[in-house]
Amino acid sequence: MKHTLIRGFTVAALAAAVSACGGGGSGSSDGATGSVSLNITDAPTDAFTEVVITFTGVTLKPNDGEAITIEFDEPKTLDLLTLQGGESAPLLEDVEVAAGDYAWIRLTLDESNLYVMNESGGMETLAVPSGAQTGLKLVSGFTVAAGGESDFTIDFDVRKSIVNPQGNGVAADYFLKPALRLVNNLEVGSITGTVDYATINQSDTCDYEGMTYIYLGADVEPTDLNLNSDGGPLMAVPVSDDENPGTYTYKAAFLSEGDYTVSYSCQLDDNETDNALTFIGTQNVAVVAGEESTADIDAPAP
Incomplete structure (x- = not known):
């Protein structure tokens, strides 16, 4: 994909300018640059048949220095529901920016x-209050390595993101309240399993x-998914036999290395x-970067 950067700077020139503004702080690496790639994925959902989002650009904010705004020459339209089970689509590919620490995207x-x-096959509208002015902001620190390639994925999680406006002054059928999660692709694994449905x-x-619920940390007491309450699952993954009729499976992808409760x-x-x-079937699972962990759900003993 082609990109246009603000004020007509080349990527290298803009990176150098941002680095200079940083004054050698934690947001820059003394003029060094690195490349960054950014992908989009979606935690599985069965609530809709399509969720279409059109992206026109990305802004990266170093800890020190001015924000880097990258405008796409052509909008990028994605159906998020095609990006499940470990699938993803690129927004940025090997864009050179100032190396160092960043505060938000x-x-x-x-x-x-x-x-x-x-x-039912009907199209329904989707709105983002203040979205045209501010976009979808993800406050999650990350680092672009000097002279290296940094590859990240944003998990959009439609099940957590789309809600009913319920009279909140939104002139749309649904309200986009994004639950964005940023992961480093070098530090993620997945959990998969069968369910004795x-x-x-x-x-x-x-x-x-049903759904398999994934919680951050071991020995978590399972709770439902409620956007209006704190805590709850990191994601809830639908169980399906679409790939092999009669065999019910699930896959939770792009999980940072660590301990989880399923x-x-x-x-x-x-x-x-x-x-x-x-x-039922509550168990602890360790996720290792680059590997697929297994957690099968068996029927409870009679």
């Missing part, structure tokens, strides 16, 4: 081209195939209210 959107497709459905009253529920979970869910 802002994604600029074309608000005239945001929409979702519901399960057929047996679970015989012994429990299931509303649907659990499962087949009861409906409204992401805006408290739900008293029954969880």
